[in-house]
Amino acid sequence: MNVICLGINHQTASVELREKFAVADTDLIHAATQLVATDGIEEIVIVSTCNRVEFYAAAHQPEVGFSALNQFLADRAREHQYDEGVFYKYDSPQSIRHLFRVVSGMESMVIGETEILGQVKKAYGTASTAGSTSRHLNKLFQRAFNVAKEVRTKTNITRGSVSVGSTAVDLAEKIFGRLAHCNVMILGAGETAELTSKTLLSRGLKSIVVANRSFERAVELAKVVEGRAVPFEEWHTHFLEIDILIGSTAAPLPVVTREKIEPMMKQRKDRPLFVIDLAVPRDVDPAVNDLEGVYLYDIDSLQAIAKQSLDIRRKEVTVCEQMIERHVGDFINWLSNDSARLAAGASYLPPNRQSTPL
Amino acid sequence: MDRILLIFSTFCFFLGFAYTLFALGRGRYHPSLLNFSVMGVGFVFQTLFLYVRGRELGRCPLTNLFEVLIFMSWSLVLIYLLIGTSYRLSLLGVFTSPLVFTFQVFALLAQIDKPSTLKPSHNPWLSMHASISMVAYGAFALSCVAGLMYLVQAKQLKTHRLRPFFFDLPPIADLAVVINRLLLLGFVLLTLGLIAVGIGGSKPAPSENPLTLIKAAWPLGVWLLYAAILVAKKWRRLSPRYTAALAVAAFALALSTLWGLNFISEKVHF
Numbered sequence: 171m172n173v174i175c176l177g178i179n180h181q182t183a184s185v186e187l188r189e190k191f192a193v194a195d196t197d198l199i200h201a202a203t204q205l206v207a208t209d210g211i212e213e214i215v216i217v218s219t220c221n222r223v224e225f226y227a228a229a230h231q232p233e234v235g236f237s238a239l240n241q242f243l244a245d246r247a248r249e250h251q252y253d254e255g256v257f258y259k260y261d262s263p264q265s266i267r268h269l270f271r272v273v274s275g276m277e278s279m280v281i282g283e284t285e286i287l288g289q290v291k292k293a294y295g296t297a298s299t300a301g302s303t304s305r306h307l308n309k310l311f312q313r314a315f316n317v318a319k320e321v322r323t324k325t326n327i328t329r330g331s332v333s334v335g336s337t338a339v340d341l342a343e344k345i346f347g348r349l350a351h352c353n354v355m356i357l358g359a360g361e362t363a364e365l366t367s368k369t370l371l372s373r374g375l376k377s378i379v380v381a382n383r384s385f386e387r388a389v390e391l392a393k394v395v396e397g398r399a400v401p402f403e404e405w406h407t408h409f410l411e412i413d414i415l416i417g418s419t420a421a422p423l424p425v426v427t428r429e430k431i432e433p434m435m436k437q438r439k440d441r442p443l444f445v446i447d448l449a450v451p452r453d454v455d456p457a458v459n460d461l462e463g464v465y466l467y468d469i470d471s472l473q474a475i476a477k478q479s480l481d482i483r484r485k486e487v488t489v490c491e492q493m494i495e496r497h498v499g500d501f502i503n504w505l506s507n508d509s510a511r512l513a514a515g516a517s518y519l520p521p522n523r524q525s526t527p528l
Numbered sequence: 529m530d531r532i533l534l535i536f537s538t539f540c541f542f543l544g545f546a547y548t549l550f551a552l553g554r555g556r557y558h559p560s561l562l563n564f565s566v567m568g569v570g571f572v573f574q575t576l577f578l579y580v581r582g583r584e585l586g587r588c589p590l591t592n593l594f595e596v597l598i599f600m601s602w603s604l605v606l607i608y609l610l611i612g613t614s615y616r617l618s619l620l621g622v623f624t625s626p627l628v629f630t631f632q633v634f635a636l637l638a639q640i641d642k643p644s645t646l647k648p649s650h651n652p653w654l655s656m657h658a659s660i661s662m663v664a665y666g667a668f669a670l671s672c673v674a675g676l677m678y679l680v681q682a683k684q685l686k687t688h689r690l691r692p693f694f695f696d697l698p699p700i701a702d703l704a705v706v707i708n709r710l711l712l713l714g715f716v717l718l719t720l721g722l723i724a725v726g727i728g729g730s731k732p733a734p735s736e737n738p739l740t741l742i743k744a745a746w747p748l749g750v751w752l753l754y755a756a757i758l759v760a761k762k763w764r765r766l767s768p769r770y771t772a773a774l775a776v777a778a779f780a781l782a783l784s785t786l787w788g789l790n791f792i793s794e795k796v797h798f
Contacts, residue, residue: 465685
């Protein structure tokens with residue numbers, strides 16, 4: 171038995187092409203059932219996300235399997251021209267290696283991202299429900315999930331955050347722990363501030379206060395981030411309540427100065443203050459970082475940390491590849507032994523005869 | 529026999545320490561059960577050692593510097609296991625194991641395990657004072673560990689130079705709370721220890737050897753040192769960073785004078 175993979179992803183095809191071949195969630199079971207009934211394909215899992223459309227199949231003869239998949243795609247393309255050259259085709263062991271790399275986030279747009287693992291798990295779950303998987307793909311995908319877990323826990327491939335917003339959120343959690351008791355103030359109503367506060371909100375903030383020169387815009391943003399708007403001139407009256415201050419105004423000079431907040435910091439007891447300055451020109455005087463208990467990060471420092479995390483992740487690629495290679499070898503051995511065992515007389519049960527994953 | 533138990537215990541702390549050092553050196557440290565497990569096993573061997581030694585002596589094993597160091601290490605691990613629950617899988621255990629390892633290696637190698645020449649005291653109040661005080665020092669030791677972690681993290685946050693293990697450190701606000709609680713716990717225990725000796729210990733006469741008076745004054749000095757930190761924290765609004773730095777400095781001072789106290793103890797007994 172061979173495992174084959176045919177697909178396109180963000181590296182090989184444009185979004186226009188990817189969307190033509192994407193398989194909608196509602197269509198996955200039908201497509202899988204259709205494919206597994208085709209000659210040459212014994213088992214199938216379809217992974218269809220915004221960045222990739224991939225078909226993993228168990229086939230006795232790879233060429234027959236590829237041809238069945240090509241035919242399926244050509245039928246689906248209908249009026250669109252189907253050019254099979256655009257799709258990559260992997261036979262064992264490349265197909266196995268590719269799947270392990272995909273679930274480990276090594277083929278993702280942002281290296282080390284973990285969302286893909288959930289997406290592949292969902293795809294496998296759907297295929298199982300459709301009855302289109304059996305011993306080979308069950309074994310392969312279970313192994314793939316173990317590989318992803320090992321890679322994530324034993325290397326730094328998922329270390330840190332690689333975007334400004336998530337880096338700021340990570341830092342907030344390193345300062346305050348759980349954010350459930352944290353109050354945030356947004357000065358200004360910039361787009362990055364909105365995105366960052368939404369990310370913070372997703373981690374369970376207590377409250378958000380928005381202060382903007384245009385009060386209408388402040389009210390608008392407050393609605394979006396489930397906060398409340400206050401007049402810009404009164405922002406400092408709310409200073410004692412807040413733990414995180416996000417600067418995002420278009421002011422030409424710093425709005426938050428050391429002289430302004432130093433006396434207020436003395437009233438805050440032990441509570442640290444995390445200041446995220448996303449504005450250019452900067453909203454916060456850099457001297458504020460010298461104050462006891464204040465941690466100031468501007469857009470450059472956040473980007474530098476994000477880049478540092480990305481560099482760490484890139485350096486881990488070789489270690490991850492070695493780890494993956496070991497698992498590819500193990501799986502190929504299992505596949506060979508299994509084929510030999512089947513050839514010796516053990517019967518192969520088609521997908522619809524096996525109800526439990528191995 | 530009892531030293532073998534101690535060697536096993538020290539080896540456990542060494543394992544945790546060495547693994548972490550290796551992992552941190554490669555920038556690939558991840559919290560795991562390993563540190564907690566080796567600390568747990570090390571603690572069991574420490575407890576067995578103290579039990580065997582206590583049986584041999586017929587009293588609490590605090591008769592020389594060797595036993596004092598081991599008792600303090602045991603207290604440190606005990607406090608960590610009891611109140612460090614939230615941080616069991618964090619670097620708190622990682623920072624604790626090298627300290628305990630250092631104490632025990634020093635105790636094993638420094639030829640300080642000499643039988644006490646002093647007549648054994650069977651005053652239960654004195655035994656209570658000694659043992660409660662040692663647990664208090666365990667809490668102070670752990671506050672020193674947490675203080676170091678706070679300072680390391682505060683420095684990285686301020687300078688924006690984040691090392692890979694930064695992400696495994698407990699949140700800085702949690703560390704500040706832990707330091708305060710440990711200082712308070714140690715202070716309360718030390719106060720209880722002093723009350724115990726105040727109730728049951730014999731008082732040195734003013735005409736006695738000055739060394740006797742120094743020995744009597746030493747625990748009081750440590751008590752005053754920590755009282756000053758707590759008062760400054762409460763009334764002078766000492767910042768968490770300064771509190772952390774003082775937790776480290778105070779324990780270093782208390783530890784360095786412990787040697788002196790032991791020296792005096794060998795000369796003076798009351």
